[in-house]
Amino acid sequence: MGYRPVEYKHVNYLWEDDVADKLDPVDNLVYRSNVLGADQRITNTGGGNTSAKLMESDPLTGEQVEVLWVKGSGGDLRTSNKDNFSSLYSGKLQALDTFYQQQPEKGYKSAGEDTMVGMFKHCNFCLNPRASSIDTPLHSMIAEKHIDHLHPNAVIAIASCKDQEALTAKVWQGKLAYVPWMRPGWEAAKVCEDTYAKNPDIDGILLGQHGHTNWASESKSCYETSLWVIETAARYIEQHDKGDKTFGGQQHQSLGSDDVTALLYQFLPTARGLLSDKVKFVATVQSDATTLRFVNSFDAKRLSDLGTSCPDHFLRTKIKPLFVDFDPLKDDLATLVSKFKAGLAQYRIDYTAYYEQCKRPDSPPMRDPSPTVILIPGVGLIAWGKNKSESRVTAEFYNCAIEVMRGAEAISEYTALPVQEAFDIEYWALEEAKLQRMPAEKTLARNVVVVIGAGDGIGKATAHRVAAEGAHVVCADLRLEAAQVTAAELTKKYGQGIGVAGTGISNCGPAIALSVDITKRNSVQNMFEQVVLAYGGIDNVIVTAGVFMAEGEDYDRNDEIFDFSFAVNVKGGYVVGSEANKIWQRQNIKGSMVLTTSVNAAVSKKGSLAYDTSKAAANHLVRELAVSFAPLVNVNALAPATVVQGSTMFPRDRVISSLSKYNIAFNESEETDSLRTKLAEFYAQRTLTKQPITPADQAEAAYLLISGQLSKTTGQVISVDGGLHEAFLR
Structure with a gap:
């Protein structure tokens, strides 16, 4: 029927x-x-x-x-x-x-x-x-x-x-x-x-x-x-809805959206670090009206402690969430962190006791006793998982649990699944077998990698390289449209959801697109704020953004070129590093940073004085930051040479100028890519390996420097130049 x-x-x-x-x-x-x-x-x-x-x-x-x-x-x-x-x-x-x-x-x-x-x-x-x-x-x-x-x-x-x-x-x-x-x-x-x-x-x-x-x-x-x-x-539930009396009415008021953002920017990395003492987690934040109605209510603590009912829910959310007894109008950040630390310690004790009480002779070993859902009055819900997809689904499931409790309390009285039954589902041999059958996690599966300059060239190639290793990739660029293209490519290939600042970024997927001007500290701060709200923290930062401007005999104009070159190629790296380090210090999780310098930093030649000296300064910036950020963060650099393919530093007019300079035959009607290939082949012949240098070559070096394979290397500059002997260290 x-x-x-x-x-x-x-x-x-x-x-x-x-x-x-x-x-x-x-x-x-x-x-x-x-x-x-x-x-x-x-x-x-x-x-x-x-x-x-x-x-x-x-x-x-x-x-x-x-x-x-x-x-x-x-x-x-x-x-x-x-x-x-x-x-x-x-x-x-x-x-x-x-x-x-x-x-x-x-x-x-x-x-x-x-x-x-x-x-x-x-x-x-x-x-x-x-x-x-x-x-x-x-x-x-x-x-x-x-x-x-x-x-x-x-x-x-x-x-x-x-x-x-x-x-x-x-x-x-x-x-x-x-x-x-x-x-x-x-x-x-x-x-x-x-x-x-x-x-x-x-x-x-x-x-x-x-x-x-x-x-x-x-x-x-x-x-x-x-x-x-x-x-x-x-x-039937709607007919019995309690309206303002839902969940016993409201005990707390919500913070304003700007206050929530400011609080979470400080709190999320701290929470991520405390939760990630065994393995790293990625966050999803929910601060919508439905979630806030629950976490702000008189009954939130009582109901959340009962645990969830449907087996599908608590397989993600665990037996219950961690409710932080935070007063949004009286408590400050330090109090929130203190209460969270105490609550986390008690949660782990309680979860261990739950396991010991309910375990069977053939139960799998106890899993991480940390909560996957944190409830904070006035702020909302924070869900955690091994990746963004898992934390997003965990948030979805606890929102389902909230709606279940709302409906049950409207018409009767909510009851959770008996504790032993819940345990037998959570530690069911078939569920454990599913976990064991899952493929091994990729190298960067739990990492949040910020790639600045991801709109094209080396940055785009790097974004694709780290995404292939499972990373959550923040595609940042001065040109938001270019960053969006890269993020869309990654999302299409690796998963659903793409976040752009101001459009519900917390519910994004494996990649987000953000605009940033690395010469302006407030722009960098805003970018990192969005990253933290999207994923809960950062692990690796790779800066490929840079600028090259040809010089002439107009020294007044060259002064401007000098200022701009140092602002982007030197100060930009410093601003990004100093802001990222604030997050790393709050997390207290090992991190890494990679800057992009140039072999020109070690080779003296005419026509690129501002560029070459700024890159030499960037080389030393790497060493200074390595000293300053140690021992928590490794700072290294890759130094490319004449990467023509896909580089904004080699627009058509510069390619033609270089071809003319080196007396390389070409036709004005040729496609730009064809002209770039000719120039790249010319540069290749000046190297020991006789091979053109590509963005993919640089991306491989950037990945190597954040992969953990060089975990004891810091303060170093790795040349990826095909073997340009003029740049050998002396």
Whole structure:
């Protein structure tokens, strides 16, 4: 049966017949999944499953057989395609039930539960390699063609109430049955199968503390039933909304946005350093009205201490967040840091006690006992993860938890999952196996790398090089448009989300684009402020920005060239380094800085006096900063020579001038790239290796200097010049 109210207030109706009707049955299932996942009020990132039982031709016998297509493990409904779905013979899945019944029992769960997941591969149709979800038996045992299993906030709110069973009957008027909390798996699916058999007129089941499952004979009807379940729950909660009395009313006032920014700029690096005593974390900040309503309330501490309810939530957010008892109108930064330090120490003690109390004989070792969510009245929520994607999803999940608590408290009383059950999910052997199967992290996977000059040339190449090693890359440039192009390239290649200053930068992805003028301290400060708000801190800073201006016989004009050259090539590096060091000192995490100088610093020649002497000064700046920032930060430099390709220092007119100067034949009609190639080849012949120097060569050296492979090297200048013997140190 399908349901469609006249108007949807709490979900988006996205089904389009003219699209869905043209799809084959499997693609129709994918379509249903995508439109469900497109609305985060329906299910969270990575959560939920959809399925369809379809008739397929057996590849061996040619006979028509029923195949269960179900979203596989690790996929996301919003972005899933056909490759994200498992396909299994329905008959073989049913045969697995006999195998399950023969498994021995343990005191706290069936020993066969985890074994069953490994058996699913024996049921694969057409050798489909997609790993099956733990929810596969739920889709198999319900004898309906189309099934959706979802985790909507409104439904979980009802499933988390102390009187959840009675509310199920009341809210959905008997159209949803109720099954109390059970860990997902074969046993839970059997209970749902029995419930369905005893109640043939129901359209779904509410799963205590978890979510809901519903079904229909047609795909569109299944979609509409899912929306009806969620819309009905949300409207019931809306009718009982407490308005200003939500969460007991407001105890604290929020700080102004400028005050929040100023506080977080100071606090985030400190918090990151304290949290990252074992491994580094990346932050996501949420200071929206919904989050602030919760953290500012009288009930925030009580409810947050109860912990989350839905298993999908606390796998990211841990058993509970760290609530910092901060008074935004009375306490200052020093008090916030002090309270955070005390709270962090106690959290780690409590988490260790939780592990020791709940661990099983076969439990995996305790993971990092640090919190992944920090709540601060007046400020908001700070989520932490191994990368930006993980911290952003963690923030999303705790926002879901807040909405669950809001709904539950509006209609009844919120209850969390029992502690032992929560532990058994968090330290489930199958979840541990997922973690162990994940590929090893790349060298810079947890690093925030600021590349200044990322709009083109060496900077762009460096941004791409460090991103390939997993870094979160801040693409900074005097020209914001050029930085945006580089950041967009990285985002397209490595992940979703791109942040630009002033447009919700906290929710960015693996790269952000920022404008900066390194000759102006306030511009550099503003840039680093945005970086800290986006990621929580910095690890590596690489400055490739520089300027070259040809000189003539007009000495008055040459004075201006001298001033500008030193402002960019020397003072700029100093300003960036001194501002970055403030953040490094607050973090107290090892960092590194790389400046870009030039082999011209060691070679005397005519026509580039200001450039050459500024680069010589930059070489010594490296040594001075290395001494000043030690032992926490390593400072080194790379010294290129005549990088023509992609360099703003070699515009077409300079290339032509150089070709003429060296009597290299060329045609005015030639493309600029062709002219640059000729000039690069000429310069290459002056080196020992006889090879043109490229931005990629410089990027490789920059990466090497921040990779940790040269962790005991500081105050050095590495020439990447193809072997220009005139620049050899004497």
